[in-house]
Amino acid sequence: MLAVRAGGGFGLGLAFFLIVVVLVPFGVGPETGRLALIAPGVLWIGALLACLLSLDRIFALDREDGALDLLVTAPLPLEALVLGKSLAHWLTTGLPLCLAAPALGILLNLGWPGHLWLFVSLLIGTPALSLIGAFGAALTVGLRRGGMLLSILVLPLYVPTLLFGAEIARRGTEGMAVGTVLALLGAVTLGCLAVLPFAAAAALRVNLR
């Protein structure tokens, strides 16, 4: 399943992330001081949007060719299927974004400690993005206009992750203590991991009824 997923659209999310980051200086001006100030937030939002881009493919392709119906009847519980799908999405989207973000930080003149904390916060936060995304994808899998709706449903759910993640990167850049926020972001991710597979599996069951 993981191997199948890794095939398509692997680089697109990364390319999108790169383009968003490149567009920002055109929007706000090239002054390095200002760019450094907004860099942690911009990089987090860019990663989040890049993640959003590939969400609708988590279940949609399998739904179209009927593989999803087979997977549902497989002995594997549906919750585990969701978990596997989220993991696959994270490996193909979240992990590359984590690795690319520090490099793109250079473009935005991000301070040096910021690179480390940006990487760490993305590493902890992006699994939550994938899990929430899998939940949204499960809700909208049967719909024709699913893509737009998926963004509207998922983006408000991303608020806590984005907020804590960008806060870690910002505090890290300014050399402040990050322990508390790091723990909170970890709690968000673990909470998503504990709850959302069940919610997503319930949504899938409704959609495949």
Next chain:
Amino acid sequence: MSIWTYANPVRFMAFTKPLVPVFGALSALCLAVGLIWGFFFTPDDYRMGATVKIFYIHVPSALVAINAWFVMLIASLIWVIRRHHVSALVARAAAPIGATMTVIALITGAVWGQPMWGTWWEWDPRLTSFLILFLFYIGYMALWEAIENPDSAADLTSILCLVGSVFAILSRYAVNFWNQGLHQGASMSLDAEENVSDVFWYPAVVTMAGFVLLFAALLLLRTRTEIRARRLNALLLRERMQDA
């Protein structure tokens, strides 16, 4: 006789039919009394001047905006657990009212914030979480609209409502981390030592009762409309079946 009797749509319709005008009339009365009292017969605040009168719309609408979500949450839970169709329709009917109240609270807040804080908008935790609440309402309503099968729509929106509630509360406390607020603390709690003065308190309670009654009247009205729409669909379907 339990409350579940009214899960039967026919009984629900019969029971709520006289309630809608009653709630509507009581709400109009409370709002008229409370607003006129609040606007013309209370003194100006010593710091805020006449702008304090926005309070009589701002606070009750915010109250209803949050509690409409709770109504949705409870109705969704009842649907998930007991599968009463009326309950799913109540959840559906509550969402647009809650969204409207959220907008009213945000707009009156902006109008109030302009003279008081010198800004229409501030990324204050309370303001921000209300904006996020509005986004949740939009997503919830969009999902209802997008799904054709009514039972699947009820199921999926209930799941979204349950998960969304957790995330809405999480966001509410997460934003505290990120910005300190301009918004004043709660000043109408029943258990607090210091609250607003009684002069402002009594008309505010009347307007809050008016808004809650208005919410109840609109909720019943919308639910009744939904039930009728459902019936109409069933009738049309039956007719088509007979023709075929």
